[in-house]
Amino acid sequence: MVLEKEKEEEKKGLKEIPGGYGWWPWWSAIRDRLDFFWFQGETQFWVSRMEKYKSTIFRCNVPPSPPGFPTNPVVMLLDLKSFPILFDVSKVEKKNVLLANYMPSLKFYGGIRPCIYLDPSEDRHERIKSFVIDLIKLNASKWVPEMEAACAEAFPVWEEDLKKKGRAQVNHETGQIACNVLIKTILGRDPRAEGEYSLKTHGPFLFQAWLAPQLSPIASAGLPHLLEELLIHTFPIPYFFVSIFYKKLEKFFETYGQEVIDMAQIKYGLDRHDALHNILFFMGFNAFGGLNLFFPPMIGYVGGAGQKLHKDLAEEVREAVRIEGKGKLTANALNKMELLKSVVYECLRMYPPVPYQYAVAKEDLIIETHDGRYKVKKGEILGGCQPMATRDPKVFKDPDNFLASRFVGEDGRKLLRHVVWGNGPGDAETSTKNKQCAAANLVPFLSQTLLACMFLRYDSFTTFKPTIRGNQITVHFSSLNKAAFPLI
Structure with a gap:
């Protein structure tokens, strides 16, 4: 009797979720896709619907859409009060929902389901994620030195380009920095070193070529409207077109990653084929993908x-x-750089490299926003747009502006939990029990290390206004003011 009364009380005050998928879902999904990519653009797509429904929770279609894809009806959450439900794996399932109900062919991953597509309830998730987390920790002493070495190679390239051309592109070298640091740290081999399966300097290109068709249905390449719709937004791009690139990566990791694969098999009970493709996925998608997207806008x-x-x-x-590192850049020294850390998390707040999160309701749920309570039915797909949520004006003051010291001090540190860029709160630890990205701590740490290296060499630097083509942000240096006594 008491339980029934509690349920009745819970139902009181519930609001109906506004929005919908259109009277003809097939056509409405296409119309919404065109709004998203062309007629309105991504930001205005969300802003216009929040204004229309006077709500930060509503139902809508998200890309991709027919004819080559199923419709993607989703309950979208665009504020920081409702967003955390996407991380609560006791209430939502994360199986195969990285990109809502669209999933690339498993051929892109050697025929296996990578950890990112697994729910924590699945046995393989715990074993694979434990392996990846330990892999990052076991190499803790290498991350900073490898970043220093990669920066020492990249900085002179920028300086020479600036001297010759009056500008220096950030993106090419940051892609090579990310590739070199990850592979040299985890595999202990320079990807450019001579050998039968050497990647030479093509590592970043190979990773990007493999990633592009997986994400193309939900991204823009900046092609002419009609061409882009026909080529990448209407039908999935077959694995065949990038198989040659993936096979080169696969052969490199298989040849030079034997020690790591042995560890996965012996200590974590993973099949060697499973281990190989999960290592490649973690390095190429989670880590390289995040760093490659984030480094240029951060520098900008x-x-x-x-x-x-x-x-x-x-x-x-x-x-x-000078004080903590005794003249060297160390993890302890980085931990003392509060302003630097704040800058990186403010950049993550403004431009999270993974902009969307999805989940499926395991049961009927009550979701709270700042202005109401709403019921979601079991089986509905929930989605969150992080760049909208992390600019929630009810949590962040002056949310649309970059404030470098936002996370400095005790009150600032409390705000870190609201930087929800990595499938979890910004101050939470990744574990086998949640879906927080295994590289959720590695990406900001390496970003801090990169900036620290820059300010050990330069007193200041300036950049031109970034150029945006589709989802690609390109940044160019306009000046690099070298320190009188550079330490790198």
């Missing part, structure tokens, strides 16, 4: 933030290296 935000911030960062970095 910092480059445009002004001399005062640069002076403060240079002083903080060099002081921490």
